[in-house]
Amino acid sequence: MQKDNEPIIEVKNVSKFFGEKTALDHIDLSIRKGEFVTILGPSGCGKTTLLRLIAGFQTASEGEIRIGGKEITQVPPHKRPVNTVFQKYALFPHLNVYDNIAFGLKLKKMPKDVMEKKVKAALKMVGMTDYEYRDVNSLSGGQQQRVAIARAIVNEPEVLLLDEPLAALDLKMRKDMQMELKEMHKRLGITFVYVTHDQEEALTLSDTIVVMSEGKIQQIGTPTDIYNEPVNCFVADFIGESNILNGTMIKDKLVRFCGKEFECVDEGFGENMPVDVVIRPEDFYIFPVSDAAQLVGKVQSCIFKGVHYEMVVLCDDYELTVQDYHGFDAGTEVGLLVKPMDIQIMKKERTCNTFEGKMVGENRVEFLGCEFDCLSENIKGSVAAGDAVEVEVDFEKVNLEDNASADMIEGEVKFILYKGNHYHLTVHSDWDEDVFVDTNDVWDNGDRVGITIPAEAIRVMPAKADGNVN
Amino acid sequence: MVRRVIEQVYLWILLLLLYAPIIIIIVYSFTEAKVLGNWTGFSWKLYESLFDTGAHHSLMNAMINTIAIALIAATVSTVLGSIAAIGIFNLRARSRKAMGFVNTIPILNGDIITGVSLFLLFVSLGITQGFTTVVLAHITFCTPYVVLSVMPRLKQMNPNLYEAALDLGATPMQALRKVILPEIRPGMISGFLLALTLSIDDFAVTVFTIGNQGLETLSTYIYADARKGGLTPELRPLSAIIFVVILILLIIINRRADKAKKTE
Numbered sequence: 065m066q067k068d069n070e071p072i073i074e075v076k077n078v079s080k081f082f083g084e085k086t087a088l089d090h091i092d093l094s095i096r097k098g099e100f101v102t103i104l105g106p107s108g109c110g111k112t113t114l115l116r117l118i119a120g121f122q123t124a125s126e127g128e129i130r131i132g133g134k135e136i137t138q139v140p141p142h143k144r145p146v147n148t149v150f151q152k153y154a155l156f157p158h159l160n161v162y163d164n165i166a167f168g169l170k171l172k173k174m175p176k177d178v179m180e181k182k183v184k185a186a187l188k189m190v191g192m193t194d195y196e197y198r199d200v201n202s203l204s205g206g207q208q209q210r211v212a213i214a215r216a217i218v219n220e221p222e223v224l225l226l227d228e229p230l231a232a233l234d235l236k237m238r239k240d241m242q243m244e245l246k247e248m249h250k251r252l253g254i255t256f257v258y259v260t261h262d263q264e265e266a267l268t269l270s271d272t273i274v275v276m277s278e279g280k281i282q283q284i285g286t287p288t289d290i291y292n293e294p295v296n297c298f299v300a301d302f303i304g305e306s307n308i309l310n311g312t313m314i315k316d317k318l319v320r321f322c323g324k325e326f327e328c329v330d331e332g333f334g335e336n337m338p339v340d341v342v343i344r345p346e347d348f349y350i351f352p353v354s355d356a357a358q359l360v361g362k363v364q365s366c367i368f369k370g371v372h373y374e375m376v377v378l379c380d381d382y383e384l385t386v387q388d389y390h391g392f393d394a395g396t397e398v399g400l401l402v403k404p405m406d407i408q409i410m411k412k413e414r415t416c417n418t419f420e421g422k423m424v425g426e427n428r429v430e431f432l433g434c435e436f437d438c439l440s441e442n443i444k445g446s447v448a449a450g451d452a453v454e455v456e457v458d459f460e461k462v463n464l465e466d467n468a469s470a471d472m473i474e475g476e477v478k479f480i481l482y483k484g485n486h487y488h489l490t491v492h493s494d495w496d497e498d499v500f501v502d503t504n505d506v507w508d509n510g511d512r513v514g515i516t517i518p519a520e521a522i523r524v525m526p527a528k529a530d531g532n533v534n
Numbered sequence: 535m536v537r538r539v540i541e542q543v544y545l546w547i548l549l550l551l552l553y554a555p556i557i558i559i560i561v562y563s564f565t566e567a568k569v570l571g572n573w574t575g576f577s578w579k580l581y582e583s584l585f586d587t588g589a590h591h592s593l594m595n596a597m598i599n600t601i602a603i604a605l606i607a608a609t610v611s612t613v614l615g616s617i618a619a620i621g622i623f624n625l626r627a628r629s630r631k632a633m634g635f636v637n638t639i640p641i642l643n644g645d646i647i648t649g650v651s652l653f654l655l656f657v658s659l660g661i662t663q664g665f666t667t668v669v670l671a672h673i674t675f676c677t678p679y680v681v682l683s684v685m686p687r688l689k690q691m692n693p694n695l696y697e698a699a700l701d702l703g704a705t706p707m708q709a710l711r712k713v714i715l716p717e718i719r720p721g722m723i724s725g726f727l728l729a730l731t732l733s734i735d736d737f738a739v740t741v742f743t744i745g746n747q748g749l750e751t752l753s754t755y756i757y758a759d760a761r762k763g764g765l766t767p768e769l770r771p772l773s774a775i776i777f778v779v780i781l782i783l784l785i786i787i788n789r790r791a792d793k794a795k796k797t798e
Contacts, residue, residue, distance in 0.1 A: 121697050141700040148701045154694035158716040167712075168702035219702065 072097045072222060072255050073118060078127030080113055080279075087113045089279040091127070095223075095272075100249050100256045102266040105276035106302065111259045112227055114276070118257065119148045119225050132222060147216035151228040153208040155200045161187075161211050162196040168219040186218035189248065206237045213248070223255045230265065242268055263303045267291065275299050291344075296410055297481050297488075300342040307384050309484045311341040311409070319409060322359055322382045322484070326402070330409040340410040345374065345387040347406035350398050357399025359384075363392045382484035417457040417500055420527065423449050429524055431455045432515075433495040434473045438522040445526045452527040459488065459502035461521030465514040472514040475499060477507045491515060556777055563770035570770070584768045593768055596755035600734055603665070603751060607672035608729035614673065615680025615729075616722050620714065622681065623688040634685075640678045648675055649742035656743065663745025671743040672733045679732065680725035687721035727787065731780075 073095040080088040088110045095101050103111040116122045117129060120141030129137045136144055147168075155164050165186055169179045187193050190210040200208060209229055216224055226245075230238045246269055249256050260266055266273050267287045275282045275290060275298075283295045294300035297308055311321035316331035321341045333339060353360055361379035373391035377384050377398060384400065392398050421431030426449070429438050447453055465472065475493035482488075489501045491513060499515055507513065558570075563581070567574045584593070622633045640648065652671045656663055695717065699709035737753040744754060759766050 119697075119701060121700070140706075141697070142703050142705055146701075148698070150694040150698060152692055152694060154692050154698040156695065156698070156713055156716075157692075167699070167704075171703045171708065215702065 070097050071095060072099075072132055073257070074128075074130040075114070075118070076128045076130070078114075078117065078124045078129060080110070080117060080122065081125045086279050088117070088124075091279075091281060093274060093281065093284070095255060095257060098253055098255055100246070100258065100269060100271045101274060102258045102260060102270040102272070103274045103276060104260055104263060104266040104302075107261055109276045110279040111261075111276050115148075115225055115227055115257065115259045118223075119146055120144050145221055146223040146225055147219050147221040148225040148227065149209070149212050149216050149229045151231050153205075153212045153232075155208055155212055155215070157201055159200070160196070161192070161198050161200055161203075164200060164211055165215045165218050167215065182218050183214075186214040189217065189251070190214045191244070205233050206241065209233065209241070213245075217248075217252060217254075221254065223257060224252075226256065226258045228260055229258075231260070231262075238265075245269060267303070275302065277302070293408060294342060294410065296413060297340055297342075298479070300340075300408070300410070301481055305345050305385060305387075307343045307345065307484060308481060309341045309343075309382065311339050313337045313339045313409065317404075319407065322384075323380055324358060326358065326407060327404040328407040328409060329404050330407075333409065333411065338412050338415050340412055342408040342410060343384075343402055343406060345385040346372070347402055348384065348386040348388070349401040350375065350377070350386050350388045350390070350392065351401075353397050353399045356401055358402065359400040361398060361400065363394050363396045363398055365394055366391050383482075384484060414500065416459060417462070419455045419457070419497065421453050421455040421524070423447050423451045423453055423524070425449050427519075429453060429455060429522065432473050432493055432497060432499070434471070436517055436522055437519040438524055439519055442520070442522060443524045447524065447526055453524050454527050456523040456525070457517055457521050459500050460486075461518065462499060462501045463516045463518070464489075464491070464501060464503060464505070464507065465516060467514065469514065472516055474512060474514055477509055477511045477513060480507065480509060556773070559770050560774040560777065563774045566767075568764075568767055570765070580767055581771045584771050592750065593755060593766060593772065596750040596752050597772065599665070599750060600752040603669055603672060604730050604733035606669050607676055607733045608726050610669075611673045611676035611680050611729050612722055612726045615677045615725055616684050616718060618677065619681045619684035619688060619718070619721075620710075623685065637678045637681050640675060641682070645675075645736070645738035649739040652739065653742040662747075663743055664747045664749055667743045667745065668740055668749070668751070671739050672736065675736070675739060676729035676732055679728050680722070683725035683728060684718050684721040687718040691717050724787075727783075 071094045073093070075091050075093040078088060078091045079086065091110075091114060093114075103114060105111045113122065117124050118131075120136070120139060120143075124137055127137070128135060131145060156167065159167070162183055165183045166179055169182060174182075183196070184193070187195065190213050192207065192210050192214065195203070195207070195211075200211060203211065209232075213229070229245075230241050233241060242265060245256075245258075258266075258269060267290075270287055272284065273287055273290045274284050277298050283290060283299045285293075290299065290303055294303060294306075300306045300308055309321045311319050313319050313330075313333040313336070314325065315335050316333075317328055319326050319328045319330075319339065319341060351357070359377075359379045361377040361384070364376040364378050364383065366373055366375045368391065369387075372387045372389055375386045375388070375392060377386050377400060379400065386400065419431040421429050424430045424435055427438055427440055427443075428449075429436055473493050473495060475491040477489055478492045479490040480487055483502075486502050486504050487506070489503060489507060491499045491501055493499050493515060501515075562570055562573070564576050564578070565572070565574050566577045566579045618637075622630055622637070625633060649671070652667075652674065653663075656667050661667060691714075695713050696709050699713040700706065704712060734752070737757065740751055741754055741757070744751070750758070756765070756769060759769070
């Protein structure tokens, strides 16, 4: 048991830059021997880069990577005790199945009879016995991926790295292969590091899930932890479906959202603290209106999903997604109830935008690389032109425009969160700072927008002493 | 019906026009007449005298030179071009484009320009012109073609193949030899054959770099011969032989290509 807890891979404070872009931002990760770890995240979050750093195809810009206690940050890939399964199989097209699998063994100058035994065993492991002399180009996608897995495991690596190995397969095949991979992991007893963007796959396969976004680790935990107790809105939104709402923690074990108060099990947030509330659609009980109902609303739509119905219920102003085995027709008045256990409370990362800025004149402040007018009644304390200041802007006061004019700062919408009655957008401005916006308008990920901030929305206060010493 | 007849007739006339010169040469290689166009009865005499080295020593010599130069130039430019292609392929997108452009300039450049500039280069460096300079010149203009024929193979290759080889314990050299090389081999072979025919064919560059030490290749020999007044009759069997050999080569290459397509 002790041996099981030894870390096999340690990633310490690793960053990777591609020119100006930061692909990985101070990653710390420790993977135990024999674990099935999934690195999960949307495309471009840095998950594949992290895997490639472990495999040695790229080297870290900063930090240290250890495998089995040995520092290998700069070691070339052919000297690392890991093997990789690639998304596009990467079988050698000029070799047959047998020679593909024997490739690594031949390089090690293994005697022929031992090699043959090992190749046969590997083929058996992936369920491809009797395929030795087939041309790899004649195999189907699933078969090719099996050969690729056999080619990796035949070398008996301490760690098997898998880079979205099932992404190119169709759904049915993918499900079968998932089960087989899990089974294989059990039989081999080696460490699997698996990269995927498919949250369902991650939940199905892993002992531990590492959720990544924007080059940072958002959360590390078991599948149940990640699903039931997401640490922030990104994780809650990315894993499974969820209702994410603005709420206020009134006191310990009492939270207010959707205009009602609810009992919950969380404490330690303080009194009257703004929080984010996460409720999974399947955790709502839905029934005809009765006294038991905590929320009363009208069904907006009802879609049959196979196992369950998915309904959107409008309660006051809030759209809630509800899943249940029983469907209620659109237009029906229904009651909703949620158990205290099923309300997940998350601390808000921020309650308004804050920027570092500088006064450039009377009632004129510079931040985000632009100058803005502000009102004198919104300036706290005494600030003179040239002083460094802190600027606050509420989420809902920021305006987004389709067509940016010349004097506007522009940005790109990069994350959208539906909060029941409005959207919470993260806009990455060209000044390289994020601007957070609450809006009722519908925007898409990747939209280019112009950002305007009206004078009355800007609050200015002197910069904190430890800030700019300018 | 009429239309089909016209189509057929048109096709055959076209083919006849295309192949008439070579057919005439082949036909008249089997007669003794000194002047082309005079049929004096069937005879192997021209073939005999072609291979009777005493009689046509300089012609055979020119042919041997041509083949030697072509083989050396094609081999060297295949090696250089393949290495260059791999290097260019691994550059970043922008420099790759730039290098690709630089590579096409010698191809688009007129032979005469290449010839003159190489001539000036050799003269200014004080290199005596002869066999070596011709080979160097041929390598120079063949290499870009090899790069062009290897590059598509690299582009088609699964980008993870090289990494997969490293991952399985191959050193970069082993990965190159065992994975990249087999992948680009068809491109290298067609590049080699292209270089071979280009080199055999070349006149303009050769004439500027061959010097005056008495070295002759087929093209310069024929040119000089024609200027002396009338072509040596033995050129007829020689052309016929070259034509047949190249025809056979072409058939083999096409067969190979068909087979490769079928197995894919």
